[in-house]
Every structure is written in structure tokens, then in C-alpha cells.
Amino acid sequence: MAMNGVVPGSRAGAAVAPFKMDKAADFANYFCTYAYLYHQKEMLSDRVRMDAYYHAIFRNARHFAGKAVLDVGTGSGILAIWSAQAGARKVYAVEATNMAQQARKLVEANQVGHIVEVIEGSIEDISLPEKVDVIISEWMGYYLIRESMFDSVIHARDRWLKPSGVMYPSNARMWLAPIASHVGEQKNQEFQNAMVDWDYFNQEMNDEYGVDMSVLTTPFLEEQRKYYLQTSLWVSLYPNQVIGAPALVKEIDCHLATIEDISSVKSIFKIPFTKGQTKFCGLAGWFDVHFKGSPIDPADHDVELTTAPMYDQATHWGQQVFVIHPSFDIQDGDVLQGSMEIVRSKQNHRLMDVTITHEVQKSEGSASPPVTSFFYIE
Template sequence: MGTSANAAPGGRGAPVPKDVDFANYFCTYAFLYHQKDMLSDRVRMDAYFNAIFENKKHYAGKTVLDVGTGSGILAIWSAQAGAKKVYAVEATKMSEHARALVKANNLQNVVEVIEGSMEDVTLPEKVDVIISEWMGYFLLRESMFDSVIHARDHWLKPTGVMYPSHARMWMAPIRTGIVDHKLGEYESTMDDWNNFVDETKTYYGLHAGHLEYKGGSTSLWNNLHPHQVIGTAAIIKEIDCLTATVADIEKVRSNFSLSITMETAKLCGFGGWFDVHFRGRSEDPAKQEIELTTAPSVDYGTHWGQQVFLLHPPMNLSEGDDLKVSFLMSRSKANHRLMEVELGWTTGYMADSIALDALNDDII
């Protein structure tokens, strides 16, 4: 529900150079309006609330670490569920608001708010539970899970549990009218650029035509209606939060099959979403497993929405048609909190591929 620092890509929680740690990422979460957006997400809030209070056995009398506490709500709930000590780590000045909220709920003797990056914090003891709302758009944008892995490897007891305990990434074929809209935007942008090049040459004698201008992208954030999903969904990545390493999530590579389930359908792209589960661990399972899903929904949408990867032109397909899809998502070299995606797909009679600057601040 807040932020922590980032761990180095490729290492198990090793610190990253300061020039890789982007100030704007932390600044975003330091403002109350951003926290309000997350706190207003009922699906998100209900899932964490139920996960904690339906599984008090994991909290009563236990020590808890909240990674990226933000406003402090998860730390407060952990204390209200009976935790004897909660360490609430927050990398931004939101920690001041968290302390005020903790005091307002008379829990300052249980919840200790610590301002600092998770990688730099030293706790006086190991903990029984690590809780965190670390998920970004399409699960892995922002790379905050690196900090959770660092916390787990350094501060979780051998018998400890992770909240959430598991995560999955999904993808399905979709139909949408956004394709034409985005194409219109792209053409308008390119017209503006070409006019700029012409005018610069005419008025100032400057030849700028050799410069490459990328005026559009094929990926964007969206809230899909379930009716826009035109085929089966496939899991493209499963994560066990108790054992996953940074290397496991630096690159997500998957080959999977999708099947069209509508009698006639226009394939306009692919929609991606995620879910997380609160299951405890095999030796100490949750009394009540809770799921938080960001799948397309009429009544239970989330602030995460879905990530949409558009195709142009759309393709007419029929019920029973199969798609073979190859997927690769890796961290941007320019900013490892952002992701780049490559999608390739084939049907029985056609093949295509698209490279996407996806999950980018210019897009979502």
C-alpha cells in the first residue's frame, strides 16, 4: 500500500546504484491523493482485510513486517488482528501520515513505522509474517516485488508466511474499439511531426527529417468488460512468493495456446491481468484462502485494470480457432521499473508478431 526501495536486477535483493533508483517513483507514492486511489479500491481493500481477519492465527501474538506500508492500513489491521509487534517500512514521507494514523488508532505501542528503503533497514528481530501490497500494473511493473524478496530473504523466519503467498499473470484474446481510436491518434501525431519537419526546413533551413519520432504505442491501460474477452485465458506466469527470486521475474517468457469461444469474433489484441492468493504455506495453510483478482469484471473492477496489447489491423476469427502465442516481458534498460513486451502469435493460416514498449509511463 506504499513503496519500498528497489533491489538490483539479477541479484537476490542486492542494492542498486543510486542513479538507477528513480525519484519520481517514490515521489508519486508520497502524496495522499495517490494513496486515496488505492484505499478507494474496494476489491483491493476487501481482499487484504479478509485475508488478515479470516486468518488471525497467522497474526495473533506474532511479529509482522509490512513492506511499503504507505498509509499504514495493513500494519494497523495486522495489529488489530492480534500481532504483538508490527514493523511498517515506508520509503517516502508518507511514513509521517502512517505514524499519525497509527497514533489515531492507539496502536503506537504495537506498530513501529520506519522511514527508509527496505534494503537499508535493519530490524531488531526476524518476523513471522511479511505482508505487502507490492503489485503493479500487469503485476510486475514498478519492480517492487524485489524489495519484498529482499525482506523475505533477510527477515522472515524459516517458518514464516507471505501475504500474499502466490501470484499469477493471465492473458486472453480480446475485441475492442480502441484500435481505431489509437490509430487515429497515431496518424494525427505523425501529421503534426511531419508538419514540424517541413516548417523547420522552410523557415529555418534545418533538416530534421532524419530524426525518428515514435508517435504511438500498441499497449495501454484499460478496464475491459468481460464481453470483450473472446476466448480462453491462459496463465503465463505463476509466482510462489516464498521461493521466487529476482532472476525469476526479471524476464517473463511463456508460450501458450488460446482458443476463440465466440461464433464469430474480431481479434483486436490481447488483454493481460493478474491475481494473487493468500494461502499461507503448505506446512501452515491459511484457514480461509482469499483471492484478489484484476480480471475483467462488471462490478468488481480495480485501479489496476488490465493491460491491453493492440493488433492492427484486427483479424476475423471463428469459434474453435486456436492461437499459439509467444510472450516475453523484460525490464527496460533505461528504467528497470518499466517493462518492455514482445508478443508473437500464429493461427492455422497466419503468423504475426508485435514489439511493444509496454507498461511505460507514456502509456499508463
């Protein structure tokens, strides 16, 4: 789960994904964030998130009553406590960081210590005395799959979920839509300002210290371009900034998905513009998850958690915006078409590399040249 203004992509509780990488480095770079109550508080304050999980559990208490539950990445323990309050017989709350110690305190203070067992360790390393009826987890990162925590949920499912068991959430979807916003102009201006500042800096180094820094101008430019123009932006959009019907990028069945299904996402989109004359400046990505139960044991109430642009509230995930340079003047009848590919970064599998190819088909028949842009979800 992502944290606005603190650490991008921070999430409540997690478990090491089964990749060949140094565990100590992964812990230092990722898991240690969740050992702080400050970060847990930020996520617990997300009303959209909290309401969705609360209603999913208590409106479908039948799935929990008398059952064994596994909470993957319990964080503060809130989902484990709710599961117990909904009637679970036993809850195994697994947490990779020492936030597990705080979770135990909270569990005891809420008088469910006889039901909830907090286990400190990664889901790949721990062992349970039984198979479980329910796996619950809040594993979603920026644009759903950043952080790769779903890998750990898949591991838990394949090892510990009964054939008749249910996943909470059960389904997830990724969306993409064109937007109109001034954020592109702002980031481009910041990039230009950074380069102007570099020129002043280079001149000052020459004048004051006799050192010519110009050999580093190109590397600095590439670094700043990646930071300002190619790194996706955390933005909380309003619905009226979306200028075309959202396209479905990926649909995930949490009961069946494999790691291969989510390690590379490819999609083709064709989106008519719908907001009259305006400027198309970028694409926004968001996700939703559903709590539907399973095909053989459907939920009594299908609850949705969406991170789509909203007027009255927002989630800490926000939306991920991919700024397009230059922007395009568009009107009703024009069509955006292209493709999107999301793969895991070779340097850090919890981060994502994005390639977007797009063109604008004008209503009078002409088309813009295809443009391919590279982005990073960091």
C-alpha cells in the same frame, strides 16, 4: 500498485530494489510518488484491493494473533494497522518515503502506536531486532511485475522471515487473453493524426521560417509509433470483450520465488477463440494474488484479489492491453498460438519490455503468417 490517470504504476510504499543504479535517481523517478496523500487515497479507494487485504487479515487472524509482522512498503500504514487490530504482538512498518511521517500519525490516531513501529528507510537498509512470523506487502504493479517491488519483498523474506513464517500474499498468477475492442483502431487513428499534424508542422516551418524539418520525420514517426502503438495501454475491460479462455503466463510462489524467476518471464500460449465472428485486435494481461498461508501453516480462508475484467467493479491496476496491428477477423474454431517474453528494461529496471509472437490458425486449416510485436510496459 498502479495509479489510473496519475502516474503509471504508482504504488503505496516501496523499497529500493537491489539493482546497480543511482539511488537518488530511483527515488526521484519512483518513490517520490508515494510521498503524496493524494496517491495513497487513490489506492485506498480501490475497494477490490482493500476488501481482499481486509478479509485476508481478519479471516485469518490466527496467523497474526500474538505474532511479529513486517509490512514492506507500508505507505499510509493501513496494512500495519489492520495487522495490529487482528492481534499482532509487534508490527514493523517499513516505508522508504516521508509518507512514514503520515503513517505514524495514522497509527497513533488509531491507538495502535504501542504495537506498530513505523521505520522510515528502504527494506535493504534497515535492521530489525527479531525475525518475523508474517510478511505482508502490497507490492503488485501493472501486470504484476512492473516496478520490481517484489525484489524488495524477496529480500525481506530471505533476511527476516522465520522458517515457519507466512507470506501475505502467498501466491500470484499472470494471465493473457485475446480481446475484441475498438481501442486498437482508436490508437492507430491517433498515430495517423500525429503524423498528419507533423506534415503540416513541417510545411509551416518551411513556409514561415525557411527551415526544412523533414530530416526529423523518421525519428518523430518512431517516437510516435512507440507512444501510440507499442506502449501497453491501461484499460478497464468488460468480460464480454475477452474472446478466448485466458492462458496462464506465470505462477509465483511467494515463499520460494527468486529475483531471477521474475526478472524474465517466458510463456507459450494456445487459445481457442470463443466469441463467434468478431475482430481480434489485441491481447490483455492481468493478474491475481492469493492469501493461502504456507504449506505447513495453511490459511483458514483462501482469499483472492483479482484484476481480471469485471462488470460491476474495477481495480486501479486495470488490465494491460497490447494492441495488434492489423486486427484479424476470427470465428469459433480458430486458434491463437504464440509466445510471450517479458524482461526488464535496460534503461529502467522498474519498466518492462515485451515481445509477443503470434499467429492465427484458421478452422479450415490455413494460418496467418507469424507476427512478432514489441511493446513497453511503462
